[in-house]
Each structure stands twice: as C-alpha cells, then as structure tokens.
Amino acid sequence: MANLGVLTFHRCINYGSFWQARCLVLGFRSLGAKPVVLDHRSDRVSRAEWRCALQPLLPARTARSDISLYASKIRKFQNAFASFPLSAAFALDEPLAPEDCDLVVVGSDEVWNFRHPWYGGVPLFYGEGLSAKRIVSYAATFGSHPAANGLESYWADKLRQFHAISVRDENSRTIIERALGREAALVLDPCLQFPETIAPCRNLVIPRPYVAVYGHSFPAWFQQEVRRWTASRSLPLISIGYRNDWADEQWLDGGPYEFAAFIAGAESVATNFFHGCVFALLNGKPFACVLSDYRSNKVRDLTRMVGAQRHVVSQKTPPADYESILGEAPSPAIENRLEQLRLQSRSYLTNVLD
Known part of the structure; x- marks a missing residue:
C-alpha cells in the first residue's frame, strides 16, 4: 500500500502545474514520505489539454509555422511527466477506487476552481471516490471562483470530510471559512516551499x-x-x-x-x-x-x-x-516573509504526516 497519494493536475501542459506537482512530490520525500501521484486519466481532458497547448491564444489561430514548435513543447512535457512516481491509472470521471493510501493530499493547483475549462467541478478533487484513511489538502485553490459567489452545500459537504485543509490564497481561505465554518491554513505554493527541489x-x-x-x-x-x-x-x-x-x-x-x-x-x-x-x-x-x-x-x-x-x-x-x-x-523583506511562511507551511505538513 502506498504511503501517500498526491492528487493534482499532473499532466497539464503548463510550467507551473508541472513544477508545483514535482516540487510537492520531492518535498514529501524530503520529509520522509513515499508519495505517488494518483494517475487519473480522461480522453475528454487530454483532448482539451492538447487543443489548448496547440492553440493557446484562441480566438486567434496559431500560425502553421508555430504548430510544430508547440508540438515539440508538448513532447518535452510528456518526457518530463515520466519522472512522476505514478499509481495505477484510473478514470477521472468515474473513478473505481484508485490506489489505497494511508493519506491523500489534494492540491496544489486550481483543484476546486469551478471555472477551470475542463477540470471544473470534478468530484474526485473534492474527495469523492478516494480510498484513504485520511484526506487533506495542501495549497489548494478555488482560482478565479470568487469568494463572493460562495460554495454550494453539495461541494461544502464533500470538503467537510477532509481531515485538514490548507489553501494558498485569501480568496480560497474565505470560501472555506464561510462555507464550512472552519479555518483553513494559509501555506505556500510548493515551488516556493521547496525551492531546493527545482532542478x-x-x-x-x-x-x-x-x-x-x-x-x-x-x-x-x-x-x-x-x-x-x-x-x-x-x-x-x-x-x-x-x-x-x-x-x-x-x-x-x-x-x-x-x-x-x-x-x-x-x-x-x-x-x-x-x-x-x-x-x-x-x-x-x-x-x-x-x-x-x-x-x-x-x-x-x-x-x-x-x-x-x-x-x-x-x-x-x-x-x-x-x-x-x-x-x-x-x-529583502519579501525573502524574510517567505521564510516565515515556509516555517508555517512546514508545520502544517509535518502535522498532517504524523
């Protein structure tokens, strides 16, 4: 049984998505855990991902001369994805009990953003279908979904099953506090939390x-x-x-x-x-x-x-x-603040790993 499962957007053709997933995995290793990335698959998502990667500036069409360059970028990402320690593959939209874990960490991307064009409103990222002793979040975010719009009870009830919740922005923290009546820890994006893992x-x-x-x-x-x-x-x-x-x-x-x-x-x-x-x-x-x-x-x-x-x-x-x-x-005050936040984030991580 895997020690820890990381649930995130691990196949996005996006520099930030790749690095925050990689930094989180390597960061957990540095803390003594044995993480695997939960390998959700979806033809619908893959088509959308590739379409966006090849036509990133829509409605402006990509010039024919640029298509081969964007395709080369996609191949480099696919090669980089091979560095992730992956669970057995499972369906995103109809998960059949992905690999059992002692702990599943949901994050650190826009996993709760209803406005994400292809991942928005996927129940898996709210814990549905996960088989784990404990489910927590790390640096999760609602992205462009504003706190003023609130959170429907259907989704709030799912998040109530989380043993601990941390987010990376005040907008997300406000949503959690208003909808669940509980405080969410504010933590750093994994790239800032574990800069030593970036090679x-x-x-x-x-x-x-x-x-x-x-x-x-x-x-x-x-x-x-x-x-x-x-x-x-x-x-x-x-x-x-x-x-x-x-x-x-x-x-x-x-x-x-x-x-x-x-x-x-x-x-x-x-x-x-x-x-x-x-x-x-x-x-x-x-x-x-x-x-x-x-x-x-x-x-x-x-x-x-x-x-x-x-x-x-x-x-x-x-x-x-x-x-x-x-x-x-x-x-220099920014780096001082980052160091304070790293201590705060590390405290949250060590607590959830205990």
Whole structure:
C-alpha cells in the first residue's frame, strides 16, 4: 500500500502545474514520505489539454509555422511527466477506487476552481471516490471562483470530510471559512516551499542579458511600458512558451526544465501568470505583473501575502516606477516573509504526516 497519494493536475501542459506537482512530490520525500501521484486519466481532458497547448491564444489561430514548435513543447512535457512516481491509472470521471493510501493530499493547483475549462467541478478533487484513511489538502485553490459567489452545500459537504485543509490564497481561505465554518491554513505554493527541489536544465546558455516574458494576451499599455524600459537598457525581450509578437524573440518549444533555467537566468521578468511571479520570487528577480481576469485572485493574494504588491502594475502605474520594479531586486523583506511562511507551511505538513 502506498504511503501517500498526491492528487493534482499532473499532466497539464503548463510550467507551473508541472513544477508545483514535482516540487510537492520531492518535498514529501524530503520529509520522509513515499508519495505517488494518483494517475487519473480522461480522453475528454487530454483532448482539451492538447487543443489548448496547440492553440493557446484562441480566438486567434496559431500560425502553421508555430504548430510544430508547440508540438515539440508538448513532447518535452510528456518526457518530463515520466519522472512522476505514478499509481495505477484510473478514470477521472468515474473513478473505481484508485490506489489505497494511508493519506491523500489534494492540491496544489486550481483543484476546486469551478471555472477551470475542463477540470471544473470534478468530484474526485473534492474527495469523492478516494480510498484513504485520511484526506487533506495542501495549497489548494478555488482560482478565479470568487469568494463572493460562495460554495454550494453539495461541494461544502464533500470538503467537510477532509481531515485538514490548507489553501494558498485569501480568496480560497474565505470560501472555506464561510462555507464550512472552519479555518483553513494559509501555506505556500510548493515551488516556493521547496525551492531546493527545482532542478533547471543545466545546458541552457543564453549568452547575453535578457528580460523574460511569460504569459500571453497582455494589454497594449503593459507591452508599451515594458518595451520602453527594455529599450532604455538595450535588453531584448524573449517570450517562452507562448507567442508574444511584441517580444523580440520567441521560444515556443521550451520544456519545463528549460523554463526553470530561463527564468533563473533572466535580468527581470514580465508576466501575467501566477508562476511567473512565483519563479521570479524564488530566484530573487525583479518582475512586473499585470492582472488578468482569470488569474487576478491568486496573483493579487500571493503578492499581498509576501509583501510584493508594488510588482503588480496597472495602467495607472507611473512610467518612472518601472525603473525600480523591473530594475531592482525584490525587497529583502519579501525573502524574510517567505521564510516565515515556509516555517508555517512546514508545520502544517509535518502535522498532517504524523
């Protein structure tokens, strides 16, 4: 019988999803556990995942010349997925008692986000069908589902069966407290909790300074301000994983290990993704993040939690502020706050592992 099962989105073609799953598994190993990733499968989800990976900028269609690059990116992810210790495969939508575990940890992705385009509202992530002595969550999130919308009793009743609940943002904590009448622990994303588990591609060498672009569908004003700042420093903008024509160069087929090295080697980071912020923070890189409708809850709450609010920019941000936002390393107070949160998160993990 496996000691511990990790239930997450472990086959997403997404840098953040890959790294938070890998960091959680390796983090549990460092704490003496023997984790396996519960290997849920779904043709419906696989088709949606591939469609999104090949056409990430819909409704804008992917140029034919980019399709092969995005396909190469998918293959690199598939090779990386092989590093996960997996349970026996089982159906996502009609699970037949996946592998018995002493403990199942649900997280650390948008496992409870009803607005996720293909994982939203899947009962498995609320504990249904799991055979385990105890079920807990670690750094789970409701993502773009706002606390103001509440949680229906059907889902709340499922979460009441969890022995312990931790989340990674205030929005999710508020939802749990209002719906269940219990406090949820606030913990760090596994990438920030276990930074020592991130092994970037050692062979990546970009022989000149650059600014990393991670995300897509950036507003025009953000593009303009970032380009103005990089031009003043004679720094090229390199976009990884997604086409951004306002960047100087495109690296569409970067794999997850290459992504980690790419952010670690950048002068600074321009992003609208949660893990763009996370990887900038764990590498101590200056970064500017603009909020998007889908990711605003988790990005806003992360930056508030660690004291990095000034790195979230808006159309009202004065152009002069970009000099420090993109040109200066994050405040040492942020790293101090991260250390405090690591202790808090470790306390939660050691308690649930006992």
